[in-house]
Amino acid sequence: MKNSIFKGGLMVVIMFVMLACNQKKEVPAVMVDKEAIxxxxxxxxxxFADAYNNRSTDGINYYAEDAISYSNGKMPLEGKKLIHEHMNSELLTxxxxxxxxxxxxxxHPSNDGNMVVEIGGYKVTDASNKKINSGNFISLFEKKDGKYVCIRDMGNSDMPLTKK
Structure with missing residues (x-):
């Protein structure tokens, strides 16, 4: 009798251990091709640069409708329409x-590739290719309908400030 209780108990312990060790297998993460992104x-x-250099914001399909853009010494620009209006006024000068x-x-893409942080730089040159302005920016992109759009960006010039 003791032997069958022992065997029954041992069988319960073995089954419990086997069930406890049978963990769900992790689904492999989506492989994100950083170079392609x-x-x-x-x-x-x-x-963006081509459209800007052609003095037109019409070809700039960079921003999401609800994007927000931050610049030095300016209030944030909220919405693609306002961002484009501001760019048009900048193009005048x-x-x-x-x-x-x-x-x-x-x-720096998210694990699924649907969000991407970009760190970059810009340079403005004159006709002789002399640098007249430059700076850095950071942009946050979200994939919508299969393509990336910028939802936030921030930039600043790295040129010395001129005294007024």
Missing amino acids: KTEIQAMENA FPQDAKISFETKEI
């Missing part, structure tokens, strides 16, 4: 022979 973001930056370019230096 960086290439895609850089292409967006190039298209942008030197005619100047060109802007953007460089994606780093990207």
